[in-house]
Amino acid sequence: MFLEIDSGSPLPVYEQVILQIKFSIATGAVRPDEMIPSVRELARILAINPNTVARAYRALQTEGIVYTCRGTGLAVSPDGPARCIEDRSQFFKKRIEQLIGEANRSWLSESEIRTMFEETLAAQKEDRK
Amino acid sequence: MFLEIDSGSPLPVYEQVILQIKFSIATGAVRPDEMIPSVRELARILAINPNTVARAYRALQTEGIVYTCRGTGLAVSPDGPARCIEDRSQFFKKRIEQLIGEANRSWLSESEIRTMFEETLAAQKEDRK
Amino acid sequence: MFLEIDSGSPLPVYEQVILQIKFSIATGAVRPDEMIPSVRELARILAINPNTVARAYRALQTEGIVYTCRGTGLAVSPDGPARCIEDRSQFFKKRIEQLIGEANRSWLSESEIRTMFEETLAAQKEDRK
Amino acid sequence: MFLEIDSGSPLPVYEQVILQIKFSIATGAVRPDEMIPSVRELARILAINPNTVARAYRALQTEGIVYTCRGTGLAVSPDGPARCIEDRSQFFKKRIEQLIGEANRSWLSESEIRTMFEETLAAQKEDRK
DNA sequence: GTGGTCTAGACCACG
């Protein structure tokens, strides 16, 4: 399990934690009934306030992605992976829809936006090498 | 000149106004030294708070995209179009970088994100027919 | 609109706030599209921390009971009343089921538990006179 | 002696154990000077943490409901039954008072709450058939 | 050790 917080992102930290945990579950890094890091531990690792982590965990719990084992911590729900894969998909679909919607409203042509997209994709691919 | 506000968007209203005005200038809908709508008029047309419009106009002014004609209103600067075209480009590049950055952090593959992008592009194209 | 917090209750304060707001909506004290008290105001009235109120309000929002008017506050959703009436019902049904379940497990007879119930009902009725 | 733990209950497990033991004593399933199950045995039977059972037993001991037989275990005090019957009564009275108090604060009418109560009573009676 | 609640106070974005 490997989490990454981008403090420069417009997304609030607690939402990034939610997403990253979901992604970890979606990719199978944490399996059903396995425990996720404790609030305090994750807070220490990410160097953020435990309350921020707790808030993210609370959201995951009310969503039914994880469940509490009283006194011992939080574990991934049996149907967690399926939901997380779906969520990830939905998340990016929404973002892309917004992006393209704005492009349309700004009269950017289809080919212009596609070019930008492909260029950025290629550039980031290069970065990761 | 044709503006469109999406109240459901995560972008704050005043930013949408800024963008839409810039886009109008970039596409040539308003030309240098032409006047843009008054604060009150635009607020009425878009059914939003005049303060919000005023804030957007203030930003455009400090950016030098528009200039004041004492007593009569605001007009597009001579170098407005060039700057707006550049801004629009920068705006979308940043958005796309964020999107792809998040996709990477979530372990979404290049082909998955591209598929989503192309599907949404095709879907919205269909909608506009 | 009239809210009452019982600091001696086993229910956490923020949940009491959620319930009381829901009850106010259920009984029609606040109508759809009407605004509910601001976070700071309610915190002052109830003499609790604004964060506690904010947490309750956040929950109501994610439940779709209220919606945000950016920069101005929170208002009751169109379908808020219906949902709140249903919620209130569900809440008490669950509590009663738990109570009677425990009574059964403790081998308390039906008549014994009914007697207690009616006595308490009568006693509290007397109190309110 | 027959104990039942509801892991979905909002009551903590150790309290459920205390209650169930008390109820067993109240109904005469275990008589004065008879021994109650050992910590390990009960933990095994209920499939819960021995620490949880130990905590419940400690509470029963400090309340004087049970006493230690050095080296052999715990037995019911001579005045155990009387105290347990009283405790059971007090427990349910408190619960009912809370329930009706909340119903009042939520503006639920006397007849509404009574109807719910009687319906649940009838439903659970049906279930046990 | 675990999560959960609550307080206090700072800062930001929005209208």
Next chain:
DNA sequence: GTGGTCTAGACCACC
């Protein structure tokens, strides 16, 4: 003025 985020630190219940 509004809500939203984040930090810091205290206290509690549970296992």
